[in-house]
Amino acid sequence: MIPSLIYWPLLIAQLIMVFFYYNYYHIDILAWLGWGTMISFFIVGGLPRNEFKKSGGIEEGKSFVYTTKLVNTGIYAIIRHPFWLSWILLSLSVTLMSQYWIMIILGITIWFIVYLETFQLDKGLIKKFGAEYVEYRSTVPRLNIIYGLIKYSIRRNK
Numbered sequence: 001m002i003p004s005l006i007y008w009p010l011l012i013a014q015l016i017m018v019f020f021y022y023n024y025y026h027i028d029i030l031a032w033l034g035w036g037t038m039i040s041f042f043i044v045g046g047l048p049r050n051e052f053k054k055s056g057g058i059e060e061g062k063s064f065v066y067t068t069k070l071v072n073t074g075i076y077a078i079i080r081h082p083f084w085l086s087w088i089l090l091s092l093s094v095t096l097m098s099q100y101w102i103m104i105i106l107g108i109t110i111w112f113i114v115y116l117e118t119f120q121l122d123k124g125l126i127k128k129f130g131a132e133y134v135e136y137r138s139t140v141p142r143l144n145i146i147y148g149l150i151k152y153s154i155r156r157n158k
Contacts, residue, residue, distance in 0.1 A: 003120075007113045011087065014094045014106050021100035034096030037089055044145070045086030047075040070129045072136050077155075078148035080136070081118045085143045088114050118142050 023031040049064050051074035056067030075082045088111050095107035122142070125133045139155070141148045 003113045003117045007087075007110055007117070010106050010110050010113075011091060014091055014098075014103055014110070017100070017103060017106075018094040018098045021098040021103060024098055024100040027099055030096045030099055034093045034098075037093035037096060041086050041089040041093055044075070044082050044089060048082045050074070051076055070125075070132050070136060072140065077140065078152050079145050080140050080142050081121060084114050084118050084121070085145065088143070115143065 048071075051071050052058065052064040052067055055069065055071045055073050056064065057069035058064060058066055059068075079085060091107045091110045091114075095103045122133075122137060126137075129136075139151065141151065
């Protein structure tokens with residue numbers, strides 16, 4: 001809970017500041033990389049909702065966060081915490097777009113807090129799903145999507 005109280009104001013500050021410091025050092029390639037990263041934020045952040053609805057055992061009319069089954073398909077076969085990765089990608093995108101020193105400090109702080117938050121999330125999911133989640137955790141990486149894609153392709157080819 002406490003990391004979220006720190007994380008959200010920092011992210012909101014970044015989102016506001018990008019309007020004032022957009023492409024501060026005029027490094028256009030970084031600004032364009034920021035826009036590309038923003039697109040990946042929407043993709044990675046949107047995929048979990050569909051997967052939860054499809055495989056999460058959610059009761060009719062309930063929000064997608066009320067899963068009753070461990071979801072290990074789709075994006076969840078590649079990384080365990082795609083929502084959290086998407087927030088890192090959003091912060092990274094505005095950092096790249098702005099290129100301003102304070103945005104870099106805010107970004108690194110946000111990335112660190114989000115990473116720590118995933119450890120707490122794992123603990124809660126172990127309590128909720130038990131041994132099934134422990135097994136899942138041993139095969140699917142926390143946030144590293146590149147490593148997750150490699151591991152996923154190895155599992156599929158076996």
